[in-house]
Amino acid sequence: MRALVWDGSQARVVPDAPQPGLLPGTALVRVRLAGICSTDLQILAGYMGFRGILGHEFVGEVVEGPNELRGRRVVGEINFACRRCPTCASGRTRHCPTRTVLGILGADGAFAEFVRLPVVNLHRVPDRVGDQQAVFVEPLAAAFQGAEQTASLQGGRSAVIGAGKLGLLIAQVLATRGDHVVLVCRGQASLERLEARLETVMRRLDIERSSVASVGRGFDLVVEATGDQAGLALAVELVKPQGAILLKSTVAGQHTLDLAPLVINEVRVIGSRCGAFAPAIQALAEETISVSPLIDAELPLSDGIEALRRAGAPGALKLLLEPSA
Amino acid sequence: MRALVWDGSQARVVPDAPQPGLLPGTALVRVRLAGICSTDLQILAGYMGFRGILGHEFVGEVVEGPNELRGRRVVGEINFACRRCPTCASGRTRHCPTRTVLGILGADGAFAEFVRLPVVNLHRVPDRVGDQQAVFVEPLAAAFQGAEQTASLQGGRSAVIGAGKLGLLIAQVLATRGDHVVLVCRGQASLERLEARLETVMRRLDIERSSVASVGRGFDLVVEATGDQAGLALAVELVKPQGAILLKSTVAGQHTLDLAPLVINEVRVIGSRCGAFAPAIQALAEETISVSPLIDAELPLSDGIEALRRAGAPGALKLLLEPSA
Numbered sequence: 001m002r003a004l005v006w007d008g009s010q011a012r013v014v015p016d017a018p019q020p021g022l023l024p025g026t027a028l029v030r031v032r033l034a035g036i037c038s039t040d041l042q043i044l045a046g047y048m049g050f051r052g053i054l055g056h057e058f059v060g061e062v063v064e065g066p067n068e069l070r071g072r073r074v075v076g077e078i079n080f081a082c083r084r085c086p087t088c089a090s091g092r093t094r095h096c097p098t099r100t101v102l103g104i105l106g107a108d109g110a111f112a113e114f115v116r117l118p119v120v121n122l123h124r125v126p127d128r129v130g131d132q133q134a135v136f137v138e139p140l141a142a143a144f145q146g147a148e149q150t151a152s153l154q155g156g157r158s159a160v161i162g163a164g165k166l167g168l169l170i171a172q173v174l175a176t177r178g179d180h181v182v183l184v185c186r187g188q189a190s191l192e193r194l195e196a197r198l199e200t201v202m203r204r205l206d207i208e209r210s211s212v213a214s215v216g217r218g219f220d221l222v223v224e225a226t227g228d229q230a231g232l233a234l235a236v237e238l239v240k241p242q243g244a245i246l247l248k249s250t251v252a253g254q255h256t257l258d259l260a261p262l263v264i265n266e267v268r269v270i271g272s273r274c275g276a277f278a279p280a281i282q283a284l285a286e287e288t289i290s291v292s293p294l295i296d297a298e299l300p301l302s303d304g305i306e307a308l309r310r311a312g313a314p315g316a317l318k319l320l321l322e323p324s325a
Numbered sequence: 326m327r328a329l330v331w332d333g334s335q336a337r338v339v340p341d342a343p344q345p346g347l348l349p350g351t352a353l354v355r356v357r358l359a360g361i362c363s364t365d366l367q368i369l370a371g372y373m374g375f376r377g378i379l380g381h382e383f384v385g386e387v388v389e390g391p392n393e394l395r396g397r398r399v400v401g402e403i404n405f406a407c408r409r410c411p412t413c414a415s416g417r418t419r420h421c422p423t424r425t426v427l428g429i430l431g432a433d434g435a436f437a438e439f440v441r442l443p444v445v446n447l448h449r450v451p452d453r454v455g456d457q458q459a460v461f462v463e464p465l466a467a468a469f470q471g472a473e474q475t476a477s478l479q480g481g482r483s484a485v486i487g488a489g490k491l492g493l494l495i496a497q498v499l500a501t502r503g504d505h506v507v508l509v510c511r512g513q514a515s516l517e518r519l520e521a522r523l524e525t526v527m528r529r530l531d532i533e534r535s536s537v538a539s540v541g542r543g544f545d546l547v548v549e550a551t552g553d554q555a556g557l558a559l560a561v562e563l564v565k566p567q568g569a570i571l572l573k574s575t576v577a578g579q580h581t582l583d584l585a586p587l588v589i590n591e592v593r594v595i596g597s598r599c600g601a602f603a604p605a606i607q608a609l610a611e612e613t614i615s616v617s618p619l620i621d622a623e624l625p626l627s628d629g630i631e632a633l634r635r636a637g638a639p640g641a642l643k644l645l646l647e648p649s650a
Contacts, residue, residue: 047585087566095566095590149591232584241412241420250585257582259557260372260575262596265420266474269594271587 002323003053003112004304011044013304017053020108020116027065027119029074033131033298034058034110036311036319037139038164038227040103042250044308048104055111055321056103059134065119073125075137076110076117077277078102083120094274111304113323123277126285132298133284135320136169136291137277140284143169145275146223146246147177156220159184159238163194163209165294165318166248167225172289174223175205182208184215184238186226190315197317201290224248229255232269241265246272294318300325327648328378328437329629336369338629342378345433345441352390352444354399358456358623359383359435361636361644362464363489363552365428367575369633373429380436380646381428384450384459391444398450400462401435401442402602403427408445419599436629438648448602451610457623458609460645461494461616462602465609468494470600471548471571472502481545484509484563488519488534490619490643491573492550497614499548500530507533509540509563511551515640522642526615549573554580557594566590571597619643625650 003017020028035057043050056078062069081088081096088096102117103109125134143166147154158179160171167183175181183202185191191211195202202209210216218240224231225248232255235245247269262269283289298320299307311319328342345353360382368375381403387394406413406421413421427442428434450459468491472479483504485496492508500506508527510516516536520527527534535541543565549556550573557580560570572594587594608614623645624632636644 092567242417247584247588250588254581255584256579259572259580259596262594263572263575263598265596266598267596269587269596271584271590271592271594273588273591 001113002301004055004301004321006043006051006054008051011054011305011308013302017112019114023116025118025120026116027062027069027122029058029060029076029115029117029122030063031058031060031110031112031115031323032073033135034321034323035135035139036307036321038166039250041308041312043104047250050104052103053108053112054103055109056101057135057138058110058115059125059131059137060110060115062122063114069119069122069124073131073134074122075125075134075277075281076102077121077123077274078104078138079274080107080118080121111301111321111323123281125281129281129284132295132320133291136294136318137280137284139166140169140173140280140289140291141275141277142166142248142273143173143275144279144283146170146248146272147173148275149270149272150221150244150246153221153244154178156180157218158182158221158223159215159219160223160225161231161234161238162186162224162226163190164225164227167223168198168294168317169289169291170223170225170248171207172201172205174221175207176288179221181205182210182215182219184210184212186212187314193315198293201293219243221246232257236261236267239265239267242267244268244270246270248272295320298322326438327626329380329626329646331368331376331379333376336379336630336633338627342437344439348441350443350445351441352387352394352447354383354385354401354440354442354447355388356383356385356435356437356440356648357398358460359646359648360460360464361632361646363491364575366633366637368429372575375429377428378433378437379428380434381426382460382463383435383440384456384462385435385440387447388439394444394447394449398456398459399447400450400459400602400606401427402446402448402599403429403463404599405432405443405446436626436646436648448606450606454606454609457620457645458616461619461643462605462609464491465494465498465605465614465616466600466602467491467573467598468498468600469604469608471495471573471597472498473600474595474597475546475569475571478546478569479503481505482543483507483546483548484540484544485548485550486556486559486563487511487549487551487574488515489550489552492548493523493619493642494614494616495548495550495573496532497526497530499546500532501613504546506530507535507540507544509535509537511537518640523618526618544568546571557582561586561592564590564592567592569593569595571595573597620645623647
């Protein structure tokens with residue numbers, strides 16, 4: 001099958017990757033659409049030391065698996081847990097210490113014609129949610145997770161640093177729950193692009209936009225969604241004493257940071273990764289969150305390398321890959 | 326008056342520091358005993374850029390001030406707030422943006438014969454609490470603050486990294502509230518010193534001791550109280566997914582750290598600084614927390630430089646200064 005493979009030094013689209021083999025408790029999914037995430041680009045920079053087929057955001061249809069799923073459109077939670085250890089028994093399966101993670105850790109991903117996942121990881125997609133919406137379930141679930149981890153700050157002043165695809169999802173989720181949200185852009189160009197593309201969404205949700213230079217201070221919550229090292233230092237500047245920073249970026253390599261302000265100002269830094277899919281599917285079905293304006297382009301998987309390049313360009317939003325094309 | 330002064334390059338005991346001048350709303354306190362904190366040593370390494378009389382842990386008696394306080398033994402909260410700004414109005418006076426801080430930021434400290442504080446910062450010391458106990462109120466209040474910030478983890482498995490004076494107070498506070506506490510020492514020598522000195526306290530509170538090499542993983546709460554850069558990286562290793570790290574050390578300079586594990590494991594890092602005095606005074610009055618075994622020595626203020634040196638030696642615990650001697 002066609003697949004986009006990372007071998008540790010080069011990403012290539014190959015025509016002849018082996019189709020995933022049969023495994024009990026799993027389903028084989030024909031990928032209809034997959035999304036490129038910043039984590040994919042981080043992997044190309046060395047993050048997680050992953051080798052194999054990239055991709056963890058997808059929507060597809062089950063071609064082999066339980067009767068009730070066969071032929072259905074599904075999305076898939078990306079952490080494959082053992083479901084036997086104490087961590088799994090406590091319900092925290094996303095943190096299973098022996099987990100594999102789709103396209104990130106020890107499990108081939110979804111930038112391919114077919115992908116195999118445990119049946120328990122699959123969620124049916126309602127008919128009224130199109131493929132171009134459903135492909136956002138995974139990152140939107142991560143955005144909802146951030147909101148859940150900061151539930152005590154609901155209704156406060158929140159700044160989201162980084163107007164990328166994840167930042168734009170989180171800003172919407174926080175605005176929807178009643179926060180006063182300021183989206184902080186780190187360049188005038190990206191601020192203008194954003195206005196042009198997302199004005200309707202921003203206006204509907206009353207999300208303010210600001211440059212770094214003109215943004216205020218003293219936010220109850222600052223979401224660090226920049227995808228780079230500078231984000232956390234800025235977050236520390238913007239957050240109020242005893243406020244919280246939600247840390248979303250997983251950046252390959254070491255950060256250098258003065259931690260004293262965190263202690264002096266008694267700030268909480270909350271790491272946040274993946275979330276449950278149900279609230280994300282519901283939000284897309286009810287159209288409370290807009291994802292279509294985040295799509296830059298949809299390319300055939302055969303143009304996957306070009307798509308990765310475009311996804312890494314400054315100001316890029318979501319690039320989608322169509323494996324059957 | 327005699328005082329221990331830091332001029333930015335040298336610490337000296339001077340015989341002729343000017344006595345603090347009269348200011349409305351303040352009281353003049355004759356210092357009976359003062360304690361050396363790791364923060365004092367950090368200031369000598371450049372932390373906060375402070376210049377002036379060092380020292381923020383003390384017990385003294387009011388010699389000039391309101392009638393009801395004159396002649397009374399007091400301890401003093403160290404943050405001097407404006408009590409007019411929105412932060413103060415919200416009750417978070419310790420985080421007043423224009424605050425000064427005793428012996429740390431813009432206010433002369435307590436390594437002197439006399440110190441002046443706002444009357445609202447003073448707390449009377451019950452007769453049954455001796456000077457050698459009362460001088461621990463400030464760091465013990467900080468330990469209780471850490472417990473309050475992690476109240477949701479009460480009764481869980483907690484590791485305290487750093488068996489210094491602050492770590493030993495926090496370990497006791499957490500054990501008292503019902504946590505299963507492991508105190509992690511970073512050297513066999515300090516582990517043995519600790520056993521010799523604090524065995525009774527540890528046994529009474531059922532606090533386990535461990536070296537770094539043999540400590541387990543997966544703690545609900547890890548307290549970073551090492552006072553140096555390596556502490557946080559170790560804390561990240563020891564904490565369980567979705568657990569919390571309480572960050573107590575204020576270290577001068579930049580930390581280098583891989584932040585990805587915080588995001589992947591959805592860990593909370595909670596900065597923690599000062600606390601309210603009331604619970605600390607009560608704990609000392611009720612003798613639920615032992616502080617006497619933490620005292621290395623009590624020296625006259627005239628030997629203050631020697632005391633600072635001893636306080637900075639590996640494995641040192643609390644050095645006390647007696648200004649009248």
